[in-house]
Amino acid sequence: MSPSHIDASADTTKVQALVARYLDPRATWTLADDDRARELRESPAARRAWALAIATHRAMVGAAAGLPSGHEQRRQAAIAMVRAGVAATSPASAASWIRASWLRIAAPLVAIGAVLAVLLFASLQRADDPDAWIRARGLGRMELPEPRVGLGVGGVTEDGREYDAVSSNAVHLEDWLRFSYTNERADLAWLYVFALQPTASGMVLRPIAPLPDEGQSLPIRTGHFLPLAFETRLAARHSEGPLRLVALFTAAPIGVDTVDKALTLLDPAAPSELPSTFEARLRERLPLGPSDVVQILDSAIVPGSAAPPNGPRQEFP
Amino acid sequence: MSDDLLRDDAVCREAFRKGERWAMEAVYRRYVPLIYTVVSRGFAGFRGFYDAVQRDDAVQAVFAAAFEERTRLAYDGVNDYARFIRGLAQNVCRQILDKDRRFARTPEVDPDDGHEDLEEALLAAEALEACRRFRDSLADPLEQAVLDGYFARGEAEETLAAMLGVTRYRLRKAIAGVQKKMLRFKQQEGLA
Numbered sequence: 425m426s427p428s429h430i431d432a433s434a435d436t437t438k439v440q441a442l443v444a445r446y447l448d449p450r451a452t453w454t455l456a457d458d459d460r461a462r463e464l465r466e467s468p469a470a471r472r473a474w475a476l477a478i479a480t481h482r483a484m485v486g487a488a489a490g491l492p493s494g495h496e497q498r499r500q501a502a503i504a505m506v507r508a509g510v511a512a513t514s515p516a517s518a519a520s521w522i523r524a525s526w527l528r529i530a531a532p533l534v535a536i537g538a539v540l541a542v543l544l545f546a547s548l549q550r551a552d553d554p555d556a557w558i559r560a561r562g563l564g565r566m567e568l569p570e571p572r573v574g575l576g577v578g579g580v581t582e583d584g585r586e587y588d589a590v591s592s593n594a595v596h597l598e599d600w601l602r603f604s605y606t607n608e609r610a611d612l613a614w615l616y617v618f619a620l621q622p623t624a625s626g627m628v629l630r631p632i633a634p635l636p637d638e639g640q641s642l643p644i645r646t647g648h649f650l651p652l653a654f655e656t657r658l659a660a661r662h663s664e665g666p667l668r669l670v671a672l673f674t675a676a677p678i679g680v681d682t683v684d685k686a687l688t689l690l691d692p693a694a695p696s697e698l699p700s701t702f703e704a705r706l707r708e709r710l711p712l713g714p715s716d717v718v719q720i721l722d723s724a725i726v727p728g729s730a731a732p733p734n735g736p737r738q739e740f741p
Numbered sequence: 742m743s744d745d746l747l748r749d750d751a752v753c754r755e756a757f758r759k760g761e762r763w764a765m766e767a768v769y770r771r772y773v774p775l776i777y778t779v780v781s782r783g784f785a786g787f788r789g790f791y792d793a794v795q796r797d798d799a800v801q802a803v804f805a806a807a808f809e810e811r812t813r814l815a816y817d818g819v820n821d822y823a824r825f826i827r828g829l830a831q832n833v834c835r836q837i838l839d840k841d842r843r844f845a846r847t848p849e850v851d852p853d854d855g856h857e858d859l860e861e862a863l864l865a866a867e868a869l870e871a872c873r874r875f876r877d878s879l880a881d882p883l884e885q886a887v888l889d890g891y892f893a894r895g896e897a898e899e900t901l902a903a904m905l906g907v908t909r910y911r912l913r914k915a916i917a918g919v920q921k922k923m924l925r926f927k928q929q930e931g932l933a
Contacts, residue, residue: 448920449917479793480932483868485876485892487892493895494890494891494892500769503801504801504804504808508804588825699815
């Protein structure tokens with residue numbers, strides 16, 4: 425038997441032991457186990473052994489054809505979270521979600537019940553007093569679904585084809601940026617959009633809306649997918665590299681000078697900070713109210729123009 | 742279930758943005774069929790991964806990317822999340838194709854050989870029949886429910902215990918029992 429055959433056989437044996445653990449709900453499965461399995465599966469024989477064991481498991485438990493079983497989904501979701509560096513912030517339990525959904529329904533009902541009980545109690549207490557009247561008005565603030573507020577960014581080619589600039593992770597230097605917004609909150613009447621690009625000489629601010637001579641945020645209204653009345657030609661002021669777009673939906677307008685001053689105080693590495701950290705820094709330096717919305721979108725500018733679909737090698741979509 | 746979980750469920754969306762595990766599990770379970778479609782059938786000029794293991798690896802890579810804080814916060818909550826994660830999946834597939842020397846366009850099994858899917862093609866007809874026999878062999882309704890709810894659909898222990906009206910301790914015993922029966926059956930039948 426040649427050494428390669430011995431290696432393949434050993435890999436297959438190891439992978440069979442690993443897949444048995446992977447499929448056993450009583451056993452733990454760590455990132456190290458997952459990496460080890462990936463490494464072993466580089467061998468075609470071991471990969472086939474793994475695939476056969478998985479296919480058998482799926483057939484035995486009656487999972488939907490071509491999809492991981494529920495048990496595999498649990499394993500895979502947990503490993504994906506670890507790979508993404510997500511810290512556990514709450515117990516992994518679908519039941520907690522159901523509980524949350526249930527609470528969303530139950531909480532307003534309980535609140536209404538409590539208010540009615542108070543009103544009833546008050547009316548009973550004041551029944552003997554002919555001048556008494558109930559002063560409570562309305563039912564207080566009930567929990568409503570969160571209104572949607574957000575900026576949409578698309579890349580547009582010279583011939584008018586549009587692609588998503590954020591989920592595709594890239595826009596092309598020779599293309600244009602097209603913006604739209606959705607605003608379901610009447611209190612947010614102003615929008616300020618700018619881009620940041622880290623360069624060798626430090627962070628560079630690229631004003632988008634308003635432009636420096638426009639003075640302050642643009643007025644916006646409520647509605648869905650409302651276009652901003654301009655497009656930005658990237659080649660005019662932007663350069664290749666990472667691009668962080670920041671949209672500020674605010675109740676009061678913000679001046680260009682205020683934003684410029686706040687951004688000069690930021691660390692030059694700020695555009696590459698995690699969005700949550702960056703937002704916190706921005707809120708420290710700008711006169712933003714707690715209900716104002718800061719949206720941060722990361723993408724990158726790459727050379728050329730987006731290729732037409734169905735070409736041999738193209739960017740999304 | 743809503744058409745688009747993250748777009749339509751504000752509580753889940755906020756929890757997902759904050760990185761809460763329950764929300765990410767819900768997102769995984771809701772969108773995993775879509776991602777399997779992308780990695781199996783491909784898009785544009787790419788015809789999808791034929792290798793079942795590579796499909797699984799690609800799906801995990803897509804969700805690992807989707808769960809990163811930067812990506813979670815990039816979703817605007819206005820447009821369909823399905824569209825967002827599909828675009829992300831296409832990018833991840835491209836990255837895999839760019840760096841993975843293992844990838845080959847020639848399938849290991851012929852997709853047109855009459856099987857329902859590639860997994861069934863990997864298993865012999867006798868093995869598939871044996872798997873069906875195993876499912877039928879579980880006479881205890883609790884064990885049937887465990888096989889279906891816990892192993893196939895992936896219900897959480899807490900949820901399944903409540904649905905079946907049993908304690909978690911009893912459910913865990915039943916899960917362990919089913920697992921043992923599966924192992925024994927595989928040994929008896931000589932299954933992988």
